[in-house]
Amino acid sequence: MSKRIDVSGLSAYYGSFRAIEDISMTVEPRTVTAFIGPSGCGKSTFLRTLNRMHEVTPGGRVEGKVMLDEENLYGTGVDPVAVRREVGMVFQRPNPFPTMSVYDNVAAGLRLSGSYKKSELGDIVEKSLKGANLWNEVKDRLNKPGSGLSGGQQQRLCIARAIAVEPKVLLMDEPCSALDPISTLAIEDLIGELKERFTIVIVTHNMQQAARVSDKTAFFNLAAVGQPGKLIEIDDTERIFSNPSVQATEDYISGRFG
Amino acid sequence: MSTVVAEKPTGSMQGARLPKWFTVALAAGSAALGIGISFAAGLDSSIQWALIAAILFIVGTYVIATVVEGKRQAKDRIATSLVWVAFMLAVVPLVSLVWTTVVRGVKVLDVYFLTHSMGVVADSETGGGIYHAIIGSLEQVGLATLMGAPIGILTAVYLVEYGHGKLAKAVTFFVDVMTGIPSIVAGLFILSIMLQFQMQPFGFAGSLALAILMMPVVVRSTEEMLKLVPNELREASLALGIPKWRTILKVVLPTAIGGITTGVMLAVARIAGETAPVLLLVFGNPFINNNPFEGAQASLPLYIYQQYAGGTDASYDRAWAAALTLIAFVMILNLGARAIARWKAPKTGR
Numbered sequence A: 001m002s003k004r005i006d007v008s009g010l011s012a013y014y015g016s017f018r019a020i021e022d023i024s025m026t027v028e029p030r031t032v033t034a035f036i037g038p039s040g041c042g043k044s045t046f047l048r049t050l051n052r053m054h055e056v057t058p059g060g061r062v063e064g065k066v067m068l069d070e071e072n073l074y075g076t077g078v079d080p081v082a083v084r085r086e087v088g089m090v091f092q093r094p095n096p097f098p099t100m101s102v103y104d105n106v107a108a109g110l111r112l113s114g115s116y117k118k119s120e121l122g123d124i125v126e127k128s129l130k131g132a133n134l135w136n137e138v139k140d141r142l143n144k145p146g147s148g149l150s151g152g153q154q155q156r157l158c159i160a161r162a163i164a165v166e167p168k169v170l171l172m173d174e175p176c177s178a179l180d181p182i183s184t185l186a187i188e189d190l191i192g193e194l195k196e197r198f199t200i201v202i203v204t205h206n207m208q209q210a211a212r213v214s215d216k217t218a219f220f221n222l223a224a225v226g227q228p229g230k231l232i233e234i235d236d237t238e239r240i241f242s243n244p245s246v247q248a249t250e251d252y253i254s255g256r257f258g
Numbered sequence B: 001m002s003t004v005v006a007e008k009p010t011g012s013m014q015g016a017r018l019p020k021w022f023t024v025a026l027a028a029g030s031a032a033l034g035i036g037i038s039f040a041a042g043l044d045s046s047i048q049w050a051l052i053a054a055i056l057f058i059v060g061t062y063v064i065a066t067v068v069e070g071k072r073q074a075k076d077r078i079a080t081s082l083v084w085v086a087f088m089l090a091v092v093p094l095v096s097l098v099w100t101t102v103v104r105g106v107k108v109l110d111v112y113f114l115t116h117s118m119g120v121v122a123d124s125e126t127g128g129g130i131y132h133a134i135i136g137s138l139e140q141v142g143l144a145t146l147m148g149a150p151i152g153i154l155t156a157v158y159l160v161e162y163g164h165g166k167l168a169k170a171v172t173f174f175v176d177v178m179t180g181i182p183s184i185v186a187g188l189f190i191l192s193i194m195l196q197f198q199m200q201p202f203g204f205a206g207s208l209a210l211a212i213l214m215m216p217v218v219v220r221s222t223e224e225m226l227k228l229v230p231n232e233l234r235e236a237s238l239a240l241g242i243p244k245w246r247t248i249l250k251v252v253l254p255t256a257i258g259g260i261t262t263g264v265m266l267a268v269a270r271i272a273g274e275t276a277p278v279l280l281l282v283f284g285n286p287f288i289n290n291n292p293f294e295g296a297q298a299s300l301p302l303y304i305y306q307q308y309a310g311g312t313d314a315s316y317d318r319a320w321a322a323a324l325t326l327i328a329f330v331m332i333l334n335l336g337a338r339a340i341a342r343w344k345a346p347k348t349g350r
Helices: A043-049 A080-086 A102-113 A118-131 A151-164 A181-194 A207-213 A237-242 A247-253 B022-041 B046-069 B071-105 B111-115 B131-162 B166-179 B183-196 B203-228 B231-239 B244-272 B276-281 B300-310 B313-344
Strands: A005-014 A017-027 A032-036 A060-068 A087-090 A169-173 A199-203 A216-222 A229-236
Touching: A005 A043, A017 A043, A017 A216, A032 A043, A032 A207, A043 A169, A043 A199, A043 A229, A080 A087, A087 A151, A102 A118, A102 A151, A102 B244, A118 A151, A151 A169, A151 A181, A151 B231, A181 A199, A181 A207, A207 A237, A216 A237, A216 A247, A229 A237, A229 A247, A237 A247, B022 B046, B046 B071, B071 B313, B111 B131, B111 B313, B131 B166, B131 B203, B131 B244, B131 B300, B131 B313, B166 B203, B183 B203, B183 B276, B203 B244, B203 B276, B231 B244, B244 B313, B276 B300, B300 B313
Parallel strands: A017 A229, A032 A199, A032 A216, A087 A169, A169 A199
Antiparallel strands: A005 A017, A005 A060, A216 A229
16 A cells, blocks of 8 residues: 655755755655765755654754645645654664553554554554564563664564554665664565565665665765755666766765765 | 882782772771860860861871872872762761651650640640641642642643743743742732632642642653653654654653652652741641631641640650651652652663
8 A cells, every 4th residue: 555755846944944955756656765865965854854754843844745646745734643644754763662562662653643443453563563574573572661672673663663553655764774784684674575565765874775675766965064955866776876877976876975 | 109009010000009998997097086186175076076087087098099099099089088078968967867856756656646636735735646737738738739740740741842932931931930939928929819818727728839839840850851751752653643742641751750750759748848838828727627628727847836836845745756757758758759750660671
């Protein structure tokens, strides 16, 4: 049940500072799209505009359109809470709720947004944990605190928590940057499986990771510090990494700057 | 500098160290010398000899450590000694206070004392009890907490989670001002309202004044606790499509509940010992009055004051016993708060 994202003319601000400028792109359903680019170029900011998390930051403001299939996320009368149920998010640092058990963490989205049947909850939790490749590791400790898991397990717990509410799109903001190579591999495998069901957008600083997991890659850059970030190009991952159409992309990928 | 060497250094990073028993030995020596000097000089106050001993200890530490270990280690030892002295200065009065209260308080503290009022007992007679005062204190403090704690916690939630503009700044400013209100002023404020309506003293009026005193303390401590909740948790919850109010209720507040409980309990402990507003608004009553909404009531701090003012041996004993009860009451509250905080605190599961 994944959906297409169609962004046009999108700019995001922090107060009066314009962080990203005039971005347009299309993300096809059931694909993985990776955002790469130097720090401060607005990748994360752009990602957070896709589920209206940008405006949670004080002073955060967005102009432009983000279409999720036929619906504009920034249309009048659109409820950001409803948007976030459609577009889930996984953060850079694993952030399970410390007061909740493994089970409660996964069930949190359903329980607290108030739309679930009690009889189905157990099944959904099991399905989500299996979907995040975590079930076998935690099935005997579902009632233990989620913060007692290892970092990699915690991050997969957060993924399970995000997919339990059945979003259409899954946004991942550097999901592996705090993890070791083994845990990273587990998450990358997981991304490959999840793209059968969700549209996935992932921000990463690791270009090999982008090359490994994504179908499309978007390169962001900024002219100078204090200037807004821009989308330089978006293309098939293979093309970006072999024969990009913009010189700056090639320079960045080959390590000549950044 | 180092001419006297306790242990021969072998490597370049190894310096001479004073042995472990040095501090204890020096402390004992200073104490002995302090007492000796005091006797010789004819000083009979224990505070004087303690001060002399403390000065001897600090100077001795510095001199010997400088000679043996060098300047930097000597400074380290001085800092350690000063921290210990500060610790003693804080603990000695506390221990002394608790000790005096316990020793004097247990004299008449028994089941009879806890279950009877002062109804037909004159100040000069023995007997009587504090049942009426306990009832009064529990009701007044309980009602004050029921009003003060929710308002305080909700104000803190507003300040941390919602308030950004001028209103939040104004609220913060007035909370600061409220923290400094003397309890008698809070009492007079309620009294002026009572006089407008020509009301007689009653327990709930005291609760109102106590709630005023409690609120800023609760706001401040809750605010600090909420600020400690990592923003990532709020974002994680919002990103799941959970509305903001449920995020606050189910994620933010449970994460901070331990600290919030402790803060509320400290505020309760503070108002439980307030005498001035109770004196003005509740007035005191030697008989049992279970109704906080009608008629004068007693309360523990007020009872202590009145018994002490009674001026007889019997009433002094009762005052000390009541003081001991009040301290025990606050102590039990604190222990309860600790238990709740530990029980509710985020678990690591290791």
